[in-house]
Amino acid sequence: MASIDLNSDLGENTPDRIVGDDEAMLAVVTSANVSCGFHAGSPEGIGDTLAAAVRRGVVIGAHPGYRDHENFGRIDVDVDSATLQAHIEYQLGALEGLARAVGGAVAYVKPHGALYNAIARDERRAADVVAAIRAIDPGLVLLGLAGGTALEVARRAGLQVAAEAFADRGYLPDGRLVPRTQAGAVLHDAHVVAERMVRLVETGAIRAVDGTEVRIDAQSICVHGDTPGSVAMAGEVRRMLQAAGIAITPFTQRGAGRPSGGTV
Template sequence: MATIDLNSDMGEGFGRWELGDDEAMLGVVTSANIACGFHAGDPEGLGRTVEAAHRRGVVIGAHPAYRDLAGFGRRYVDATPAELRADVIYQVGALQGLARSVGATVHYVKAHGALYNTIAHDELHASAVLAAVKDVDPSLVVLGLAGSPLLDKAREAGLAVCAEAFADRAYTSGGELVSRREPGAVLHDPDVVAERMVRLVESGTIEAIDGSAVRVRADSICVHSDSPGAVAMARQVRSALARAGVGLRAFAGPAG
């Protein structure tokens, strides 16, 4: 039976402002990428998200970002490698502390937003992030963009990796994500998204924004929780995969 992981970004509210329905999404996904405070998330709220994920048996990952709270981590920050390494260590360590407080464990690291896109190809910032992960805990799995040089670099550093595809994002013909600044970058039709993910699992391809077929080999699928109708979309993806005979299984942690 074919299996794949289904993940989503969580803990992205701040104080009185809530973003996404984490409780509902935790009933759908197998892995939770939990914010670490630099792009979203306050300590109390993050603690609640960690506890909820642990209670539901969802595998926990740290979701560090550039220091960009106002921009939701979607703006590039020209940090030095030393600054970025320290920032990532700080963020992952904070989430580890919150996890330990409820008897949970952080099993993987997935960068957020601009940091995710930058380290997919930028050697300088990728090296800093990977050094931070290895220094904090070399058993942590690196979740990154399928087909990106980051995954090879992580393997060379002795880190385990998981390749990720995005359910609700458009792809270029080169296998990269279409910039959010471009029209059509974010997909909103649950039926279309679900069909794309079944095709991904069954054939290892996904339709690019220009209509061409792109080879994407992935072991995890992400549905962004901050998009309108995100929970319904995640449920549709999960249902479509089940109908196609694809099981859900976390790529890391006790169930991985």
């Protein structure tokens, strides 16, 4: 039986900036990428999201980003390596502590926004992030863009990795995401998005914005929690995947026991 993980970016709300419904999304997904506070969220809100994930049995991942709350971590910030590594280590340590406080544990790392896109193509910054993960907990899995530089850098460093696809984002012919400043970057039709994801799991391919087919080997599918209608979209993706006979299971559970350096 085919299987896939569903993940979403959560823990990003503050009283003056509500971007998603974490409780509702946690009823749909199997993995939660929880903000570490630099790009969004607050300690108390992040703690609430972690506690809710523990209650629902959703796997917890760290979602570190650039120190850029104003721009939601979506503007590229080319900081030096020592600073970037220290910032990632700080965020991972903070989230691990908050997770332990509510009886949970962090299982993987998925960088956020501009940092995620940067390490998908920039080997230097990818190495900085990998070094931070190894320094805090080399048992953490790195979740990243299928075909991206970061996953190869992490493999060479001995980390376990997993690749993801994006349900609600458009793809370029080379497998990169369409920049959010361009048309076709974000998809809004829940049924169309769900059909794309069923086809992806069944065939390993997704249609790019120019109509060409892109091959993607993904163990997880992301539905952004801050996209309008995101909970309904995630629910439709899950419903149609299960209707097609595809099991929804955490990628970390499917990868348990595999040797370090492999893809979970």
